[in-house]
Amino acid sequence: MATPATEKRLPGECSLLRLHNSVRDAVDFLWRRVYGTMKRHPSLEAFSRDHNVGLILGRRLVQAADADDAAREKAARELIEYWNDELREHFAVEERLLTHLIPDWDMRTRLCGEHLELAERVARLEKGETDPESLRQLGTGLGDHIRWEERVLFPAIEEALTEEQLRALGELTERLEQERANSRWAPRRGELMQRRNSGRANPQDR
Numbered sequence: 001m002a003t004p005a006t007e008k009r010l011p012g013e014c015s016l017l018r019l020h021n022s023v024r025d026a027v028d029f030l031w032r033r034v035y036g037t038m039k040r041h042p043s044l045e046a047f048s049r050d051h052n053v054g055l056i057l058g059r060r061l062v063q064a065a066d067a068d069d070a071a072r073e074k075a076a077r078e079l080i081e082y083w084n085d086e087l088r089e090h091f092a093v094e095e096r097l098l099t100h101l102i103p104d105w106d107m108r109t110r111l112c113g114e115h116l117e118l119a120e121r122v123a124r125l126e127k128g129e130t131d132p133e134s135l136r137q138l139g140t141g142l143g144d145h146i147r148w149e150e151r152v153l154f155p156a157i158e159e160a161l162t163e164e165q166l167r168a169l170g171e172l173t174e175r176l177e178q179e180r181a182n183s184r185w186a187p188r189r190g191e192l193m194q195r196r197n198s199g200r201a202n203p204q205d206r
Contacts (some may be wrong), residue, residue: 045170054146061079091119102156107153119140181193
């Protein structure tokens with residue numbers, strides 16, 4: 001529920017609100033400039049939309065590594081919030097729905113291994129390890145992992161599966177899409193889903 005305009009916010013809450021707004025603006029830009037032109041099978045689009053936010057927050061961690069203590073704390077707090085809201089579940093759903101579909105054993109191992117490594121880094125972040133190198137490693141690792149999935153893993157899955165298998169996968173990933181419809185990290189997602197479901201979606205908005 002939106003906070004009434006007359007309700008007082010603590011300074012920390014205001015800072016987080018500004019951070020959330022800036023992330024949403026960046027995600028909107030990224031959707032249009034990068035993923036708007038990427039061809040992705042509909043069954044995997046839910047994961048790609050999650051990736052948009054992850055790329056933005058990963059980049060912010062890297063940038064914060066070279067900033068002051070306050071900036072590092074803000075970036076760390078933001079990533080932890082996203083981890084608890086969506087990213088941890090994203091990892092779990094990918095492993096549950098995709099692992100057995102991945103045609104290459106090394107890719108399966110890499111997917112789960114990198115998820116585990118990133119989860120461990122977030123756990124250290126939650127314990128207060130916000131030094132520059134920790135932020136830089138987590139931000140870089142998250143970005144590299146997402147780009148590998150988009151450029152290597154997802155194309156491999158699309159090529160290996162039949163259209164019938166992809167449609168079956170899409171029925172499962174639709175649940176994730178519905179859960180993210182009201183995401184505070186990417187509010188345009190619900191709008192795009194409505195347009196898609198009504199048959200009027202613009203392919204560049206996917």
